Amino acid sequence: MSIAESVVRTIEDKGAGAFVESYDPAEENMVINLGPVHPSTHGVLRLVLELSGETVLDCRPVIGYLHTGIEKECEDQTWRGAVTAVTRMDYLAPFHNEQAFSLAVEKLLDLEVPPRGKYIRTLMSELGRLSSHLVWFGTSGLDMGAMSAMFYGFRERELFLDFYEMVTGLRMNHGYNIPGGVWQDLPEGWEEVCANIVSIMPGRIDDYESLLTENPIWLERTKGVGIMSIEDAVRFGATGPIGRAAGLDWDLRRDMPYEAYGELSFEVPVASEGDVYARYQVRMAEMRESIKLVGQVMEKMPEGDYKNMDPKIMPPPRSELNRSMEAVIHHFKLVTQGYTVPAGDAYAAVESPRGELGAYVVSDGGTAPYRCHVRDPSFINLQSLASMAKGGLVADLIAVIASVDPVMGGVDR
Amino acid sequence: MSRSAGRLDTTDEQIWVEPGEWAARARGLKEEGWSLTDLAGLDTIGLHGRGAFEVVAQLLHPELKRRIMVHVPAPGEPPTVPSVADVWPVADFPEREAYDMFGIRFEGHPNLVRILMPDEWEGYPLRKSYGVGKVAIEFIPQPMLQIQSAGQSPKPHESDADVDRLGQPEEDEMGDHEAAMRRAPFARAAQAEAGEDAASVSPLTPTPKEETRP
Incomplete structure (x- = not known):
């Protein structure tokens, strides 16, 4: 010992x-x-x-200081209600939490999401990646004395949070992706706001890079610091940007496509050095790719239903309730009791800003999840922290923590 | 509308492995190129015909781009399965979490201690037998928050009886310390009302410790 x-x-x-x-x-x-x-x-x-x-x-x-028992809470909610609990886990990637959970439930229900629903989810997922990486950029700059990085990162994040508020009504913890699609369509005028983000962001990322990429102090603090080899990345299950910075060429969006990713073209940035600077480069390149993806999704956004309209799963539209007795019955059943999900186990994973975010969901055939476990990338990635920190200085450890980008809400759940 | 009700196996391939074979099987799977992505405990008491506890591992084959789900029943009390932390070091934290939440013992794990709950915690929160609200909430109503003047609020004891304690244990089921902690503010307030040396037992100040006089 x-x-x-x-x-x-x-x-x-x-x-x-x-x-x-x-x-x-x-x-x-x-x-x-x-x-x-x-x-x-x-x-x-x-x-x-x-x-x-x-x-x-x-x-x-x-760890455990932020343990809130969300997995237990899910067992007390309906399938639809559990989304609201799950979204609060990794609070910088709420869309990804909901998405993994919804995909798992859809597997159990054998439920198809209409193309527009898939594209909306992809759009929000990529915007979520951008806004999460902006927080990483701001806080890791701040940790290493680059104070202005934080102001820039959080300034641009507001663009995204405003868009989320416009679409979902909330700035964080949206509960937007639900089993079967998304709970409401994109609002009028979303194209302009999105186009604004797509046109502004590349220039802003150039600004960030001009601040840090060749900054001698930044290079001194990050190059050759906190090195993780590809073997360690595999051993400790590191996924996401920290795995890719070590040379692990794996991205669920490309390698096991879900939602609309199979129809979009994008690069997966990979580095081989495995140090803090490589993680910085990978995340910066990822942000640029995400902007391209948002542009592609805007172009290809199909018309049609944004959620599966199966009346046994989705409450009917408000207009139906005035006309159809059947709609009233369905609405009453869904609101008071919820829908049942066939018994079984399902695991679904998405590529969150921090790596593989998976949801393991068990149903006993009832109206509530029997068990909902989330494989949070921050939780798993923390295991590799020791391998990066050993042999370095305490000051380097601060840089390493920032580059791993753990979100304690996800670690402790 | 593609939806078929009643399908049991709706996901990737699932395999069941006996607990005694799990460690050897894990080594074999690792040599075939499978890596562990996730491991979780599961209380199967409510799932028909599946024993009491299970460990569920998610494996990924990066080259085949396939996943399998491995179920390992954990028999006995405490439920016990062999650890695979030496096969896949990534299993370290997830196994500790399954131990913490379900009390599943992983034989051979290098450091099987609680990870999310405090070390001295009793019980395993994600077991089905562990009800929500079973543990007394640590917030103790303070006398200063209650209206003490006559006629404005019910007596502390009456209001106490009305509180829905969400399945918390009755006072006689609790340990002495916990019961004393819960009673303390009311007892102090009652004492203060009775006017016994109101200054020293004011409800706004903590009860002074007993002084030993020579």
């Missing part, structure tokens, strides 16, 4: 108190607690570090 490991146990025994927990004068190793309340740990991530001087010998994440 390493010192850090034993210290995690003793701290848990005593309750988290002191920040220096042990000091071995012979070894001159020190164990220090970073977080859970620390501005650079992106939420309530706590790391127990074993240090020799300023060199990190071991690093163990201690």
